[in-house]
Amino acid sequence: MLGISLAAQLALPTPAYATRTDNCTASSLPWSPVLYARITKDLPIGSVIPGSTISNTVSIDCTSDWSNDNVWGDTCNGGPNWALSEASETLIRETSRPGVYTFDGLPEYLGYQFMSSSGQPLSLDSEGRHNTGVRIATGQQSVPLDFRLIKISDTTATSTSAELRMYLSCNGNEWGNRNAAGSLVTLHVDIEQITQTCSMVIANTQVVLPTVSSSAFNGVGSAAGSTPFTLEFDCDADAAAKVNISDATTPSNATDILTLQNDSSADGLGVRLTHQGTPVRLAPNQAFDLGGSEFPLDSPGGSQIISLPLAAEYVQKDASVTPGTVQALAVVTIAYD
Structure with a gap:
């Protein structure tokens, strides 16, 4: 029962x-x-x-x-x-x-x-x-x-x-x-x-920032160690494309500061990319049209190498800075119009 x-x-x-x-x-x-x-x-x-x-x-x-x-x-x-x-x-x-x-x-x-x-x-x-x-x-x-x-x-x-x-x-x-x-x-x-595409001339670009003193930072948002570099794109004739940059460590990041990788020993810092002095806004999850900075890659009439001048710099994120090593990783994504 x-x-x-x-x-x-x-x-x-x-x-x-x-x-x-x-x-x-x-x-x-x-x-x-x-x-x-x-x-x-x-x-x-x-x-x-x-x-x-x-x-x-x-x-x-x-x-x-x-x-x-x-x-x-x-x-x-x-x-x-x-x-x-x-x-x-x-x-x-x-x-x-x-x-x-x-x-x-x-x-x-x-x-x-x-x-x-x-x-x-x-x-x-x-x-x-x-x-x-x-x-x-x-x-x-x-x-x-x-x-x-x-x-x-x-x-x-x-x-x-x-x-x-x-x-x-x-x-x-x-x-x-x-x-x-x-x-x-x-x-x-x-x-x-x-079929008309663009590709990076150097697929993996490394940028080495200089050693700076923690005293170079005077508060949240202060930056130091700006280092210029250039991304080059080989575009077919009549390609119509655009490029954005996203954070490989935190893919959903929609700020202008790259997250430090786990093997970084410094704390309180991030890495910021700039274009002609303006911070590059990161694209969340490599998506376009969601507020991230976008740069055109157009090659009307013939194939060409298109250069995108950038710079990388340390930026203070927190109230205090702990000295150490800094590593960040960005992803470059190309989309077509």
Whole structure:
């Protein structure tokens, strides 16, 4: 009798999980952006495809009815967090490149990533969904969605398109916005292959700043050790491109100061790049049109070498400066008009 009674108790529906999955709303869902990406013949495998990056922060409001502490303990089936699942229930799988994912129907040379706020790919949870790391809760909660496409092979078409349809839900027990249709995230990407391209003449440029005394800094924002250098780009005839610079250590960085790498022993400092005396604003996650400084690379009529003069300098970030070594790493990204 004990076994029968226990089974009956567990099978009883609960208001939020078994019969009600519409206790949360989000005004920004469904979300259906259209992206226009361009892939070049020489884009390295593993690179983000320019134009394929987009971000959105979904604000979700849940009533207290979503929760049933007596049975589930403030969680959803399979975990407590909001997650993204493929809408047609096609199996999402990781490609040969760690943190890059695909599914049947996505072009074979493409992978994708949803990124966390710290710039790391969202992994798959036990239910095969992308775990956002944002826990479901009563009231307002914000779920950041940062998406990008990754080139995973050299098999490309002259033009193609890709579409990802994902549900945002709490592991299937609560929809992000009332129901399945209301919780769709549909990302449509039109992809064009670009044949007139630009490439860096020196792929990896090292800039050595001079040794300076900590007394050279007199407060937050003060700078020292400015060192000029030049990036050169070899552009095909009639190329129409632009370039931005981002922080390799903290990809989401949208300031004008590069984060020091972990093997730096100095503290309280960063490295700032300038162009003609003006600080270079970093592009978050290598994205264009999000406030980062952008520089044109146009070569009408014939191929040419285009120079971008820059300088690097130490800059004080904190109230005090600890002497030591300083290392920072920047990423240069080229996109096409």
